[in-house]
Amino acid sequence: MRIAEVIGRVTLSRSHPALKAARFVIALPMTADALTGDSEKRGEEVIAYDDLGASPGSIIALSEGAEAANPFKPSKKPIDAYCAALIDQINC
Numbered sequence: 001m002r003i004a005e006v007i008g009r010v011t012l013s014r015s016h017p018a019l020k021a022a023r024f025v026i027a028l029p030m031t032a033d034a035l036t037g038d039s040e041k042r043g044e045e046v047i048a049y050d051d052l053g054a055s056p057g058s059i060i061a062l063s064e065g066a067e068a069a070n071p072f073k074p075s076k077k078p079i080d081a082y083c084a085a086l087i088d089q090i091n092c
Contacts, residue, residue, distance in 0.1 A: 001084065002043075004029045004062045006054045010047055018077045025050045025083065027062055035090055048081035061085035 004027035029043035068082035
């Protein structure tokens with residue numbers, strides 16, 4: 001799981017039927033140095049499934065890979081990244 005900042009959202013003209021009423025955000029993962037304020041270096045942008053209502057500027061916990069689809073079992077959703085939590089505060 002990584003911590004990321006939401007920098008935008010994605011609008012789909014068509015989507016997989018399992019993703020009806022879904023929302024996707026563009027998340028920018030933060031390095032450990034970026035979390036402490038020592039650096040502004042960030043990772044590469046990730047498109048994440050969001051059902052928590054994250055908006056641009058929100059800090060989120062980002063689950064990726066096989067773990068991203070676990071909250072939806074037994075149904076199958078074709079996602080690679082999932083907004084697992086909205087983070088209010090980070091103490092380093």
